[in-house]
Amino acid sequence: MPRPTLRGVIFALAGTAIIALAYVVERPELLAVGVVAAAAPIVALVVVASGRPRVRVHRHLDPVVATVGEPVSVTVTVAGRARAAEWVERVPMRPGFAGPGRLPDVRRTRPARLTYRYWPAERGLVSVGPLLIEERDPFALAVRVTDTAAEATQLVVPEVLPLAAGPVPEPSTEAGPRSSRSRERADDDVVTREYRDGDALRRVHWRVTARHGELMVRQDEPQAGPHSRLIVDTDLAGYADIERRGLRPGPPSGPSFEWAVRMAASSAAHLVERGYAVDLRTSTPQAPQPPLADAPGISAALAPVLGELALLRSVAADGTPPPLEAHPSVPLIAIASAPQPSTIDWMLAQRAPGTVAVLLLVAPHGAADAPEVLALADEFTRAGWQVARVDPNVPVDAAWRRLIDGQPAPAEATAILRGATP
Template sequence: MRRLWPLTVRGTGALILGLTCFVVAGETGVHELVYFGILLLAVLGASIASLYLARRSDVVTRSLVPDVATVGQEALVSVRVGVRTAVPTPPGTWLDTIPKGLSGKAEGVFPALGSGLRGSDRVVDLSYTVRGMKRGVHPIGPLMVRSTDPFGLARRSNVFGQKTQVTVAPATVDLPPLTDYAGAAGGTLHTTTNQLGQGADNLVARTYVPGDSMRRIHWRATAHRDSLMVRQEEQESTPEASVVIDRGVLRWSTEAMFAPGADPGFETAVVTCVSAVARLVHDGYAVEVLDTDGTVLAERIDGSDMAEVDILLAQFATITARRDDSLGRLTRMFAGVTTGPIVLIVGRFDPADVELIAPVAHHSSLPMLFAVAPVGDALDRAADIGWRVGVIDPDADLAVAWAGAVGRGMSHAFG
């Protein structure tokens, strides 16, 4: 009812006063009160007409800087309102609708505008800042502009229904580099220097084995031998790493399967995943991001290509858990190959799971395992067979867990 009532407190008082004049005039016979009451009602009618009878069109567009918001970081929202109205409009207030995935104060003064009969559309630029609160895609809008007549008797709220979808990417944590472990981790950029002086004539092709990147296929040798061949030197000169996140919902809460940001543990796993990718790419590794069932979550990102990491962050804004549990398939993904670092991120991790992933540790120069909710001595057993393990907790410092896993083989990151 409050939204439908067109009068302000002052206008409501004027209406009551006008009606009272009619009643008192009838009781006392003072006809001047009738004229005064009619004048008040006429002013009220004119005030409402000035707001509701003017034809007005508005187009709202929004832009963000940066284009993709990040959890915990601020972004600038610029709102452009195109206005065409036949009569001058008084100043008012504006309020933009902010979803739960963002926080911010989106309100202010909407300026007065003159008549647009002789001119083109006027443009009003508004701006405010928002902070990412929850990963996902969230709609900003609609925009509401509330204005009053010059006498402050009537009010009107215009709601412009255009909404803008805002992508909120997961946060990234600056992890310690792996440069001190280059030899043990399969080599970083310094390994490439060992290949300097080898031209295209020195390429060595070998038979393709499951797990080799399709980008390393040597097509000339493949055509000559009528079987898939890959470039052996590229494997040596381009260090590779894999980041694997287990999305099986049995290891998380069921909420993690339906909406981003619903399960704090799964959110920690996502942050760990994108942070590990950013660290490895920065260190010069070519990184592939996989699910434990073999699904490629992001195409291979070449070493030092941080622009592709930004694209990955936007892709991971909507990633959720899935129904199947496929941790046991991890061994087949790395069978027959030896690679650089493998970062495995899981939720609940039982002692029985250790046997499922035991062979993988022998196919990596730096196998790293991070669990949100380890059970019993599961991580101790994994460390005994070669995994560098760590506990990641939503309230703890991920960088500490990462450094401890790389440096000591065991790190509990509780705050």
């Protein structure tokens, strides 16, 4: 609905006052001025209401799968019919919009294109749009905001930093680890089809979807290599600095939990690069059908893990985590903050004797040397784990380096992973 601007309201009030003054001082010439001033906003409302935009909006996002904090280029194509106007688009970053900018005249034979960049502030499935078109009369006395309603959904994954070699050794199997070339070839050998009701969201192939302009799903699964296990404590009670009162948009989260997610993403990429297939395990149930982070630069083996981590949430535990079988040849990387006793037992039980297992404990700011954190680190160390205590302000690659500079992996664990007999 059209509405008067502040300038239009001032015109209407001033016109009414001038009309009243004209009668008080008996000056007919002021009456004409007052009528014009009071009528101008009404005429502006009629002008703005006479040309409602009728447009179709299409967006192209580059990259298709975004990373927190890295720029995304958005090209918006507006087709149909609309007069020159201002535009504003809602985007998932602070302050929450892109623009305003100038939208030229749009005709059926002459669509308009808008280009801007935004920086995703949070991971997850986010909406880009809708595009808001703000039409004003030539004197800016009235405005009408048209919501085009069209949105694009984008997957935003956590930041991934390269980690130095160690402490997890190179895998070795009869077939040998997959090479980078074989993983790249697996990304290309994907058969896709149109999305159907009931298809799992994790099977959406984002790169092909962007090319076709409609949801496409993959029909095959990436090949797996030697297995590794990535453990993340997602119990809400295990993070003291979680924001519980809804002061931020989205599910509860906090510095320690977001650090744990970034560490998990970097660890997963490190394991995949070394030839492992990553089995992500959490202490609380998560989304049953997470999406695939399928995009250029992300290997087929890493795509499902990044998709799960993009939607990872800290939720209250409902009982003890389900037991998992320990495997001697499967290395473990665990990330936690202040795990509960049941979670500690669950994590410890996943390490088989002689297996490489590392733990990164992210304590709330300034609490890395607290007695309870030291006691927890000592408990895992005595159980054969390599442990590093870090602050959430420490970059994940620096925390990994701190882990490498600690005690080396047990010799028998390295022998088992290399296929030798301990």
